[in-house]
Amino acid sequence: MSKYRMRTAAIHAGESADPLTGASTPNLVLANSFVVSEPQGFSINSFEDERPFIYTRWDNPTVKVLEEKLAVLENAEDCLCFASGMAATTAVLHGTLNPGDHVVVSDVHYAGAAELIRSLKQSMNVDSTPVDTTDLHSVERAIRPGSTKLIWIETPSNPLLRVTDIRAVAEIASSSGALLAVDSTVATPIATRPIELGADFVVHSLSKYIGGHGDAIGGAVVGASNLLQSLRTVERIYFGGVLSPFNAWLIARGAATLPVRMKFHSDNALQIAEFLSHHPKVDKVLYPGLSNHPGHELARRQMTCFSSLLSFSVANGAIMASRMAEELDIIHYAVSLGSYRSLIYWLPTDEMLSTAFLLDDRLAAKYRESAGDGIFRLAVGLEDPDDLCEELDRVLSVV
Ligand SMILES: *Cc1c(COP(=O)(O)O)cnc(C)c1O
Numbered sequence: 001m002s003k004y005r006m007r008t009a010a011i012h013a014g015e016s017a018d019p020l021t022g023a024s025t026p027n028l029v030l031a032n033s034f035v036v037s038e039p040q041g042f043s044i045n046s047f048e049d050e051r052p053f054i055y056t057r058w059d060n061p062t063v064k065v066l067e068e069k070l071a072v073l074e075n076a077e078d079c080l081c082f083a084s085g086m087a088a089t090t091a092v093l094h095g096t097l098n099p100g101d102h103v104v105v106s107d108v109h110y111a112g113a114a115e116l117i118r119s120l121k122q123s124m125n126v127d128s129t130p131v132d133t134t135d136l137h138s139v140e141r142a143i144r145p146g147s148t149k150l151i152w153i154e155t156p157s158n159p160l161l162r163v164t165d166i167r168a169v170a171e172i173a174s175s176s177g178a179l180l181a182v183d184s185t186v187a188t189p190i191a192t193r194p195i196e197l198g199a200d201f202v203v204h205s206l207s208k209y210i211g212g213h214g215d216a217i218g219g220a221v222v223g224a225s226n227l228l229q230s231l232r233t234v235e236r237i238y239f240g241g242v243l244s245p246f247n248a249w250l251i252a253r254g255a256a257t258l259p260v261r262m263k264f265h266s267d268n269a270l271q272i273a274e275f276l277s278h279h280p281k282v283d284k285v286l287y288p289g290l291s292n293h294p295g296h297e298l299a300r301r302q303m304t305c306f307s308s309l310l311s312f313s314v315a316n317g318a319i320m321a322s323r324m325a326e327e328l329d330i331i332h333y334a335v336s337l338g339s340y341r342s343l344i345y346w347l348p349t350d351e352m353l354s355t356a357f358l359l360d361d362r363l364a365a366k367y368r369e370s371a372g373d374g375i376f377r378l379a380v381g382l383e384d385p386d387d388l389c390e391e392l393d394r395v396l397s398v399v
Helices: 006-012 061-073 085-096 111-124 136-142 166-175 225-238 245-256 258-277 296-302 317-327 349-357 361-371 385-397
Strands: 078-082 102-106 127-131 148-154 179-183 201-205 219-223 282-286 309-314 343-348 374-379
Touching: 006 061, 006 245, 006 258, 061 078, 061 219, 061 245, 078 085, 078 225, 085 111, 085 148, 085 179, 085 201, 085 219, 085 225, 102 111, 111 127, 111 148, 111 349, 127 136, 136 166, 148 166, 166 179, 219 225, 245 258, 258 282, 258 309, 258 385, 309 317, 317 343, 317 374, 317 385, 343 349, 349 361, 349 374
Parallel strands: 102 127, 102 148, 148 179, 179 201
Antiparallel strands: 078 219, 201 219, 282 309, 309 374, 343 374
């Protein structure tokens, strides 16, 4: 753990004044190759751990600033950045699974990862079992002793905001010889530090809260150095999905204000979740910060704030979605989350079930039960919450 507290670490970890110029903010080093002071090998296999910067696909000083910052914030030994959250996801899956292995995975979570994990059957002969990871017995039952090598959870999950008990799933993983990966994009290290709870890998889309400004795309895997070592060689250097130094610079700049932004994101989201809960046009609101959320008690234990992703449903959601796309002003009708700007998007249940999740009948019925014909996913930004409530009220109240 850093010797400093979170707000200080977010600003200072990984950074120091430039010894050459005295520049107090991190340099943006766009060079793809570096002059070395003595001849160096040419293959990654010929290098020791301590090597100079040689080529940016291997290591880059600006990317390293961000990696050190994220490792400190997650209280982990090491961090590897990738070109996107999906590249980070791919790195963990490909780096831990071999043909014939089995993975246990949350039944409803980020659609891209859900689709990718299902596709592993064909591409790598890796079987997956989707389970409701809030139900620990289902997780235990899904384990295939000897062949389950990875448990993949996302908490809180996008878009249904399910909260999974990381410590309990970590115990199941370690007692069955599987590794645990946690997609903690929605929580961020400000709310939850999965490594401290026993996770082996933390995966982030840096395109969301950590970058925070709706601009750069990036991803990260955080964990113990020995686990990240093979990802560093194969997944990063050979597959080559590296983070651009420019994006690393933008994301590190965003990460410096993450603790402060998360506080306002969470405060805003709680106010809006409460407002929507009492709105006559709204059927149901899902937000871990609400006391009626099924994961609320766990969220209070596992999270220090509730982040700002929420979902809600209304009657005739598809019609309301068109109205929102036309009439919203400060809330942008757009995908993604974690920006300082509020973003809303309609996720129709039929489409989610036929493309993203491909659940079996029982799990599909369960999804339909929580989502109805669809849900609005609202990623609450940093605007004044009264303005956000007024705008939602204006659009929701049109008859
Ligand atoms: C966006 C997102 C991803 C994918 O990240 P990209 O940076 O878009 O590739 C993965 N997991 C979650 C929870 C996300 O929200």
